Amino acid sequence: MRLFECRHIAKRYGSVVALQDASITVERGEIRAILGGNGSGKSTLSKIIGGAVAPDSGEMFLNGQPYRVHSPAQAKRHRVVFTSQELSLLTNLTVEQNLVLPQIPAKAGVLLDRKAMRRSAQAVLDRLGLADIAGMPAASLPPNRQFMVEFAKALLQQPELLIIDEITSALYREDVEVFKQVVRELSAQGCGILFISHRMPEIFSLCDTVTVMRNGVVVGDHRVDSVDEDRLLELLTGDRQTTDRQAAPRVQVHDGQVLLSVKGLKLPGYAHTLDFEVRKGEVIGIAGLQGQGQSQFVRALFGMYGPVEAVIDNEKRVIRSPREAVRAGLAFLSGDREREGVFARRSIAENLKAVSDGALGNKGLPVVDVLRQVGAKYGKVTDPVVSLSGGNQQKVIIGRWTSVQPKLLLADDPTKGIDVQARHDVHLIFRDLTREGSAVVLVSSDDEELVNIARTVEQSRIIVMYGGRFVKAFAGADVTVQDIIEASIPRREGTHG
C-alpha cells in the first residue's frame, strides 16, 4: 500500500496564492526531494502535511486512509513528523528536555522519568554522533548543532513519514554525512521521507525521486536517475528563456564616484564578514533564495544590528543606529508595510512627513509635490493612509524618503504584494533617483523584477547571496533570470554551499 498521497492541494493567504495545485505521492522507504525556488509553495505544502497549516482544498491519504489533521500534535499521532529550518528548540531547556518534549516519558503515567528521558535522548544523540551534549542548555549550542538536535527530535518520534525542510543548509559537511546515513537507515526501515531542499548535490546523492514546484504548482516528477541538473534547472525556471530583452535606452556612463563602502560588515547569525561598495547613480539588486542573509544585509547597513563603519562620500562615519543612518543620508524601505512602513492610523500627510519632520527636523518638500512626484493616487492628504491601496501606500512611504533626498536607498522586497502597475511605477521612481545621483540597493525575492530593473537603469549590478555570502555578481545589462537562479542554487561541482 502507498504510504502517503495528496491530491490537488491548494492554499491562499488573502489574495496571494501560495499553492495552486499540488499532488505528490510517497511510497514506503522512498526519499523524495521537493525542489523549488522562492514562492514555489514547497514550504507551505510541507506545513500542510505536518499539520501546522490547514489547506483550502484538496485531499490527503495516509496508508490508504483519509488523512485530516488540525494540529502538529495530531499529525504526530499519525507519526507524521515535520522538522523545519525554523528551529523549534526552546532556549530555556536543555538538549534532552527539548528532545523529549513531544513525548515526555513518565513513571506510573504521572512523574517525569528523568532516567528514561536521559536514556532515549542519549540513544538518539549517539546515533547522530553528538555524544556529550544531552545535559547542555540548547541555547549554548552553535546553530549547526542546534539543527542536528532538531533532526534528533524528529527521529525520536519514530516517524513513518518524515518531512525535512531545508535543514542541511545550516549543517557542516561532517554532519551532512551523518544526516544522510541516518536518512538512508530510516528509509531502509520503511519510513517515507520528503526532503525539501535546493541543494542539488544532496538531491542527487540522497534522494530516489524529485518533485519540482514552481509558483504553487507541481511541474515535474522524476526519478533522480532519469534527470540531470540542467533539466531540473529548466523545470525550476520555466520557459522564461524568452524574457524580453527590450533594449532599454542605455547611456554608457563612466563609473560614478564611490558613494558608500564598508569593510568587514557582520551579519547576525553568520560568522564571516562582507565587504561592499556602491557608486553614485547605481542600482544594486540583491538576489538569492529566501533567507540567505539578504534582509539582514540591508538592515545591517542601516545600523539596526549595531555600529557599522562606513565611508560615505569619502568621509569616514560610524552608523550606530537607524537614526544615524538617516542622518548620514540613508533610507530604508521595507516590503513589510504593516510592521516597518506605514503608521496605519495616521494621515497620508503625517506618514509622508515622518522622516523629514520626525527624524530630521526639517520641512522637506511640500507634501502635495512629493505625492505628485511619486505618482500616488489619493483623495485628501488628511485621509488615513490605510484608505489607500497597498501600492499607493508604498508610494507614500517612498515619498517619505525621496522628500529628504537620500543618498542611498536600501529596499527590502519593496514591491511585495503590490500590483503590476504600481510595481512598475516604483521601478521608475528608483530609476529617477539614480539619475539624480542617488543609489539604490534592492533586495528582491522576485528574480524577474531584478532583471527588469537592472535593464532599465544606466548602471546596475546584481549580486547573488547564499549562506550570508556574496557568491556571484553580474553586470546588470546582460543578466537573465536563469543566471540568477543558477547562481542561487549550489551545484554539485559548485564551490559555494
Add this chain to the structure above:
Amino acid sequence: MNTRFSLKRFQALPSLLLVLLFVVIDAFLIPHFLSDAYASSFFTSYTPLILLTIAETVVLIGGGIDISIGSIVSLVNVTWVTLGGAGWGFWSSLVVSLLAGLAIGVLNGAVVAWLRVSPLLVTLATSSIAGGLALWIMPYPGGSASANLVTWYQATFAGIPAPLLFVVIAYLLWLGWALTPWGLRLFAMGNHMHKTYVSGVPVASIQFATYVFSALVAGIAAIAVTANTGAGDPTIGATYTLYAIAAAVIGGVSLNGGVGTAAGAIFGSIFLGLAFSTVYAANMPSFYQDLTSGAIVLCGIIFASLTKLRRRRQFA
C-alpha cells in the same frame, strides 16, 4: 533537586541573599527578631503573600500574568465568612468558597487559552468581577471566622508556626508541575508558545491549567488571610496582587516567561515581608512607610535583575 532544576535553583540565589541580608539587619534593628514568637507573627502576616507569589509564579513561567489573584482572595474570604455566619458548616462553606475562587480561575483560563485574549485584559476584567462580587456579598468588613481556626493559626507546633502548613501545601501543589511532564511543557510554553505548539504540546490546556492553579492557590491564601484577620473584608486582597508579582520578579521569575521556581517565589516574598517589617520597626511616620517600602522593593527588583543580566552575559 537534581540536574533538571539545578540551573533554575540558582535563579533564586539573589533573593536568598536579600533575605539573609535583611535577617542580619533586622536582628539588630528589631527587638526579639530571632525569637520563636517573632517568627510566628511574621508568618501569620506574610503567608498569604508567599502563597500568592507561588500562584503568580506559575502563571508567569507560562508566559501569562494573573492580576485577579488579589480579588480572588477577597471573594473567597467574604464568601466563607458570610456562609459561616449563615450557619453553614466549616468545611462545606470552605469548599463552596474555594469553588467560587476556582470559577474565576476557570473563566480566566478558558478566555485566555481558547479565545486567545491578552491575559492582562482578561484578568483585569475578572479582577473587577471578583472584587465586585465580594463587595456585593459583603459591602462592609465584618462577620467573624471560626475561633478555632484563628487560635490554631496563631499557634506553633514544636516551634514551627502553623501557617507554614499552607506554604507546604502550596509547595506540594507546585511539585505537581515540577516533578511531572507538565512542568517541562509549562517552561517550554513560557519560552515560546508557537515552537511548543509545533512540538505537539497541547499549549491551550496548559495555559488553562496555570490560571486554575493560581486561583486554587489564591483560594488557599484566602484561608490564611481569614485565619489571620478573623473576619471578612471585601477589599482585603486588593493590595496583594502587585506585591506578589514584584516578589516573583525578585525571586528570579521572568516577566517574559519560561524562567522561575517556587523556591525563588518563597524567598522573594519573604524578602518583601522582611522589608515591610523593617520599615514598620523603624518607627517612621506612617506617611513615609509606603515611600520607603516602595523604594526597598524597587532596589530588590533592580538587584535581582542585575544579577540575572550578569549571568546571561556569562552564558553568551
